[in-house]
Each structure stands twice: as structure tokens, then as C-alpha cells.
Amino acid sequence: MAEFGKVTPEIVEAIKAATAPNRVYFGADIIEDFSHDEMTIYGKKMPDVVVDATSTEEVSAVMKIAYDNDIPVTPRGAGTGLVGACVPIYGGIVINTTKMNKIESYDLDNFVVHVQCGVLLNDLAEDCTRQGLMYPPDPGEKFATLGGNVSTNAGGMRAVKYGATRDYVRAMTVVLPTGEITKFGSTVSKTSSGYSLLNLMIGSEGTLGIITELTLKIIPAPQETVSLVIPFEKLSDCIATVPKFKINHLNPQALEFMERAIVDVSERYVGKSVYPKALDGVEAGAYLLVTFDGDSKEELDNIIETASELALENEAIDVLVADTPAKIKDAWAARSSFLEAIKSESNWKDGEELIDECDVVVPLNEIAPYVEYVYQVGDKLGLRVESFGHAGDGNLHIYTIGDDKISLADFKASAEQFFDDIYAEAGRRGGLVSGEHAIGSAKMKYLENSVGATQMKIMQEIKKVFDPKMILNPGKVCYKL
């Protein structure tokens, strides 16, 4: 196991000289945020130094100082990760990229945009909308950086139609652990030019290199969108409808399912009715939330008629149409608030939030029985479980929260048992550990269980090639020190 170098005052001075004195934070000046991401249950650790970088050259200079002195470096975006990937477990330097937030330029001949890694997803999305363009990946967390999105291959609700972040990364500028600056990929879309190092970087969670600039594919924004809220009595009917859309040539932009329980939680959180809970005298047990996009209102009118017929044939209680900006916003605001709603009902013990989660992927036809299984396991362990997910690609978000009677230690133990069980079950049903939240430090043992020792070894060897001194974001994804 590597012995890391210490951050000395001289090193701090060198970092200041390479960047700027007022952008380097040491000791008590470092705010507590930098010790964790969005899921504190996966552990906190304060770094020794935080640097607000403003350019690729600065990142490179700091990385070189670290390399020369064997100091661990953790890159960090907005800190909204859910698996502890930006927690500096071994201390050292955190390079904060949020100041690198310029949208550099649009190239509309090639339909790409050049951005710095610290641009927030929300800002790019709004900037694109203003110009009639769309950056399709739409992960739930709008205030994450694009660098973070690419590092986790973030998915989101539009993935069912448009694919995940990976499909939209054309090129990136990367600072390697040695400090060397290199560029992977290019503006062109087709390539068969050597091993795809670009694709290796995507989803590598800041362990192979630090992404500083990105060239992302964009598309013309669809002219019109419409959403449907479809209540069902039973989850099984709800899920069974999903494959019918594709077969009938309906290509939803987004396709989410949720159970009645999470809708109730959300209602309590926002303080008012979110979706109707009963229609025509029938209680809703599950809902589909679907968005279609198209070029004209007429096109969409036909699509929603067809989609509605399908849903009603499959035991939908009714189909509610959201086709004004206000109602589309309401329909999706409800969905976007689920994580916050769940968190609002969690408890805190000893400065930590009793909440744990996973985002397994299972084949479509396994979703309904798998979700039932998950609740059974939760019941057995006395844990409260909430779930919802991307019905179109089988990516489920399963949360467990601790009540006010359970201790932190007991919760962690029960949660571990719970997730061990359900990850294994997902594997048995042909699924995978993570659809989009990635591995970080939190999910490493599940990764090993899922892909096996050979693949883990290959990943570790690749890591060594990129990072011979093993200083970049140590302890994450595929190896423990």
C-alpha cells in the first residue's frame, strides 16, 4: 500500500503560486462541505487543502505538484454525488472545479458545444433552451457539474429515448495523474481509431484523470412536448404497459414509474395534492409518468391518443394529460421532489443522516416481481423502504431511511444486510449494480460481486497504467488501498 506524502506549508505555497493565494484554503478555512457529498452515510473526511481551479493549466500545475510529492488528489464538482466518490478518504488535495463554469462556444455546423467541466447541468440546459437546442441527458440533479455527470455517466429521465451521458461526449481535455494534459476523442461522431480511451474515462469517477473541458453533442430542441400521468391500480399492470409503447412505435422521451407510497410521501413534503389518488372510485396503486416530444401539436395529439388507448387497454384507471407549461412543470416537479421528500422524513443521529440508497438495473420484465421482493426484504429487517424508477430502462432507485428509534450503528448494519440481499437478487435476475449513480467508495464490494475477480483485476491494472503512483482519488471504484 502506497505511503502518501504530507501536505506541508511549502506545498501550500507552491499551490498558491500555481493558482492564486485567495483560491487556496488550508486547515480551518476549509468549509465542512468538502468532507462529503450528498450521502453523508458513506463517510466524511476533510482534505488538507482545497484549491479552486480556474483553468486546465492550473489543474495540471497542482496535479504535478501532487505527483512530485506523492500527495493524494481528489477532483470535485458540485458535490452532489450519491456514492462518496468525491470524499478525500486519504486527505490530501481537493481540486474544486466549480469555478470553471464557462460555456465556451457552440459549433452549430457540427452540433456540439464546448464547455468547461464546472458548468452546471442546469445552466447548459437553460442556455440550450434559449437557442432552441437541447442537451438530452437530463439527470435528476440539475445542479451537478457536467464533469461530474461525465465521470458517473449520469443517466436521467430522458435516457430511455436519448441514451445516457456517454452517448453525448465527443471529446474531453484531461489532466492525467502525472500532470500531463491530454485530449481524448474529437468533434466527429464516428470513430474506430484505437482503443476508446474516451469511453474508458466516461464513468471513471475521477480515478483515471481529471476532466477539465468537454465537447458535448447537442440536438435541435423538439418543438413540442406533452406529458401523461397514468394511474394504475396495480404496479404489475403499470410495468407491463411499458414495453407496449416501443412495440407500438411510440418513443417516449421519458418514462418513469412510481408507487402510491412515494406519491404520498411527496404530498406530505410539498403540502398539497401531487397526483389524483383515486379516479372513478378506484384507488391508484402505481403511476406511469411519460413524456413525448415531437414537431407539432397535431403529431403529439395523435401520439397521446395512441398511448392512452394502450394504457387503458392495460388496465390504466385513466390517463391525465399535462400539455400546458404549468401542468408539465407540476407533473415533473412532483417526480423531481421524491429524493427531497424522502430525505425530509429521514432522521439524523450523531450528525449523520439515516438514509441509504441504491440504483440497481434489472431487466424490464423483472421490475414488478423485483420491487415486491425488495419490500419483503425491507419488512423482514424492519426497515422503511421507498422506491421509484426509470421504467423505460429498468433502473430502480431504492431508498431506505431510519426512523427516530433506531441507532446509527443498527441502521448501518440493517441497511448493509438489506442491500447485500437485494443486490444479489438483482444479479440473479440478470441485473447490474448501478444504472447511473456509479460506484464511488460506497458500492465497491457490490461491484466485485457483480463483475467478478477477473474484471476487477483488469480494472485495477488499467488504473495503474493511468496512475502509477495511485494518488488520484484513491480508494474508489475498483480497488482499496
Place this chain on the structure above:
Amino acid sequence: MAFEEFKDILVVMEVADDAPASVSLENIAAAKSVAGEGKVIAVSVGSEAAAKTAIEYGADCAFVVKGAQFEQYNADAVADAAAQLCAEVKAAAIFTAATPAGKDLVARIASKLKTGAVNDATGLKLDDNGNIQFTVPAYGGNILTDVVIDSVRPQVASIRGGSVSKLEPAAGKAGDVVVKDITVADDQVRYAVKEAVKEIAETVNLEEADVIVSGGRGMGSAENFEKLQELADVLGGVVGCTRPAMESGWISRAHQVGQSGKIVAPKLYFAFGISGATQHVSGMIGSKYIVAVNKDEEAPIFDVADVGIVGNAMDVLPVMIEEIKKVIG
């Protein structure tokens, strides 16, 4: 069109506890600025003390409306009284505050007198023809419109608080206070208030608050957070917080502003002891006016603040409460 005989301006005041509301005193100043040689006449329903205060704040004289129909506030009755007074003095204009009640009065007075009305003016001046030109926000304030009422009198308008500054009060300034016993015809009062209920808001409504007073880690403790409530109360606002403050157990999650809290855009946002990390700033960057206090001169919060003070939050807060109390009166 010339309206030589229409000179005076009436200001219908909102009165509570025998005192005019601050915005009504501002209305007097507004009226003064466009009255020319006309008199500014404050109208108080029921309260002589308020009428006297109005004169101190610039009104030339005042009417106190009295009558059984005004014991309990009824917009129809007050509007009718105002309309009668407009006719009596041949008012060039009549102003109210742009509060829900004030805007409602404007609508009733103007429709009753078949004259023009402007609601929620944020500015006014006299044009070359002796008409008042009002500035009225449109499209949520993104566009300002210039509006005149040039073919009829009186010009009926409600003016938003904070648009015009009150005049300096002159204690003992001379001005007649005249009691007006007014009778409103029965058929002009078309609804009855059966019950008036005062409620205290329980929930923290951050998204709709006009003023949010937020605290971060720099506040230091839960007791210090209570001091923020004092400032919020002075300004009729709501207390907000950052995530670190919440995580330290100083205040509940319901007050959290930021990425994992609420996104807000109030008219006025105070950030006490808040560093200005993206997670928080992205939640409040839509605020119209931001005031920041932080002991770190380089804190990023100062990049987004309209005015900032470099200092310890708990040192500045009590002083600021007193200073602000002085200003808003």
C-alpha cells in the same frame, strides 16, 4: 384636456393602531410630488391621530371619515366614501397603497366614478399636460409601462411600497383635520363581512416570502439563529438557512435554501455567515437584492451580493436590526 378645477389629491390611508401605514405616508410624498399647487388631503377612516400624523408627514390637511358603516372595514363603503370626497373636492387624483386592500379600493373607486385606474405603480411624475404619468410593471416586472389618464378625473392609482420615500416628518406642522360624517347608500354596499379572522402562519413559506433572512455556519449556534428571526419579523420575512447550519442542528430542514433545499427568489435576501458555496447560491441567486455579512473578505457570497459587510455575523446582526427599524419606521 385641461382640468383646471381639479387640483387636490386625496390619499386614502391604511391605518393600524391609530397610525398610518408606512406605505401610506409614502403615498403622501408621492402625491406632494405631483400636486403642484393643489392640496394633498390625507383620508383616514376613523382615526384622528392618524390624520394628525399624516399632516406631520406632508399632507396639507386631512379628512377623518366617520359613520356607523365604517366601524368594520368594508371596501364598498370606503370606496363610496372616497368617491364622495373626490366629487366634493374635485380631486385631480386619489392614491392608495398597492396592497390587496388598496388595489381593491382603486378598482371600486374608479369603476364607480367611471374614471381611469392604475394599480401597482412604482413611479410617477407630472407630464407636460398636467397629467400624472405612472410607471407600472408588466410581465412580472421585466418590462415597465408608462400609463396616463388624460381624459377623465380623478386619476385613481395604487402605489407600491418602497417606490417613493416618505418626507421627513415636521412635528406640529399646521393643517386642518376635518371630520366627515358620511352616509353610504345601502345599495352601494353590496356585501357584508361576517367574520374577520387573523391567522398566524405555521409553515415556512420560503418560496413566496418577499424577504428571507438566512444564516449559515458563521452564525455559530442555535440561539444566534433566533436573532435572525428578530430581523425577519421586523421585515415581515422568513428565516432561511444553509445546509451546514441545518446539519449542525440549529434549525429545521424546512428553512433550508439551496440545491438540496428550496430555490427562492425573494425581493430581499440576507445572507449572514454564509460563505456562498454553489450549493447555497444556486438556490437564492434569483433574489432581487442580496445583502451579505461574512467575516471572510474573499467569501464568494460577496460576488453575488448587492451590498456586503465584512464582519462577524453576530456582531453585525443586532446593529442592523436597529438600523433597519429606524428606516422603516
Place this chain on the structure above:
Amino acid sequence: MEILVLIKQVPDDSVDIQLDPSTNAPKLDGVTPVTNAFDTYALEMATRFKEANGGTITLATIGDDGAVSSIKECLAVGGDKGFLIKDDSFADSDPAAKGYILSKAAAKLEELNGAKFDIIFAGKEATDFSKDLVPAYLAQELGVPVVSDVIAVDPADGGLLVKQETDTGYNMIDVATPCVLAIQKPDYDPRYPTIKNKMKARKAQVPVLTAADLGTEADKVGAAGSLTKTIGMHAPAKKQAGVKIVPPADVENPIAAATAQAVSIMAEAKVL
């Protein structure tokens, strides 16, 4: 109960509308026209009233052909029939003129329906030019009561019991019908249309009422009938860079000095 719900089509209020400096008019290209949010609240309240107490809802709007889409949206969430009030002479009408036009429209619709309206619902303000005026002008023309800031309504002896929102709580108000109610946002959201209602609304007929149909007088509508005139538009002043005050070292009480300065800046900026 016969109910009339008045709506206005406005640009999508979730979009920041800016002034086009070359035309000095708002830039509305590509902004979706929507039913004014407060009118959707009014319709939802009216629909709940209808569901609880029986009745029919007639919708009407002053607009051009584009406004028909908003009528149809409203037909899918509670409206039973809808009418477009359209005439070239109605253009540029201010709230006073609109009140007059709507009063004539109400009379005409009562004639067509064969029944008088008991309640006229209207959103209290519009999100483009928010004036809080049309309901009062309309009520005055009709000679009926108007209650503002309404957040709930129920039938009562002799009329209605209406809940009015105030700054500090609410008033319970007795009012006789017929009357005009200006609606403030209640604590529930407008409903989603069901697919069946949407498809029915799509096929609905929306008759047009012209100046001739209403019998409006030319000098009471349009610019001629307007008592307020909008003579110009401009953009608000741009935000200046912020001021960072460092407490001066050379005074007895640096914090007090810095704070006083800050508060006076705030007062000048009229934010207090």
C-alpha cells in the same frame, strides 16, 4: 347554478419576457400562449363548486382566433361550453372598456343560454399586465357585487358564503347572487384533464361573438372607450455591481459604521 368563467390568454408566465429595444414592444416570439394562471384557479374553483352544487359553466374570452386553444384547454377541465369574443373594434381596450364589453357579453350569453348567471368567476389579475381591475369594472356595469381575493366559495342562504384572503388571515363574506368573484390562488392546483375530456374538447365548437352580436357602442370599446392609455414601455434599470464594505479601522465603532452605511444603501435602493 349558472356560472360564467372569464379567461384571458397570455404569454407563458414561466418565461422571462424581455423588451425588444428595436420595437419597444415585448419579445413574444416562440413564447407559448397559455391560459392566465389566475383564470385556471378560477376555473378549478368554479368546477369544484359545480361538482358540489350542480350547474353549468360557460367560458368566455376576449381575444383573437389564437385564444380558442385556451378555451378548449378549459373545456377539458370543467368548462361546459365556450365562446370567443372577437372584434377588431375591441383591440386596445383598457380594463374599463373590457368591463363594458364583458358586461354586454354576459347579457348576450344569458340570452343564448336562456338563463341568468348566478356567479361570474374571473382570475383577480393577469400575469402579463396585472391590473386587478376588470372584475370591478364589470361588476359596476352589471350593477352587482364584486368580492376580491376569493379563495373559497360555498352556497348559503340568499347567496354565497365567500372566503376572502387578507394580509393577516381571511374574511368570511356574505354576498348575494348574482355577483362577480375575483379569484386568488387557493391551496389546491388546477386539475389535469383526462384524455377523454381532452379529446372531447378538441372537437368542441367555439362560437364567435362580435360587436354586432353584443350591441356594443363604438365609443365605449377599444382605444375610444379606454380611460387609461399606455404611452410607452421601457426596460428596468440594470443591476449595478455590489458594494463590499470593510469596517473602517479608524472609527470608534467600525461595525456600527459599516452597518449604518449598508442599511442606508439598502434604503436608497428601496429594498426596505
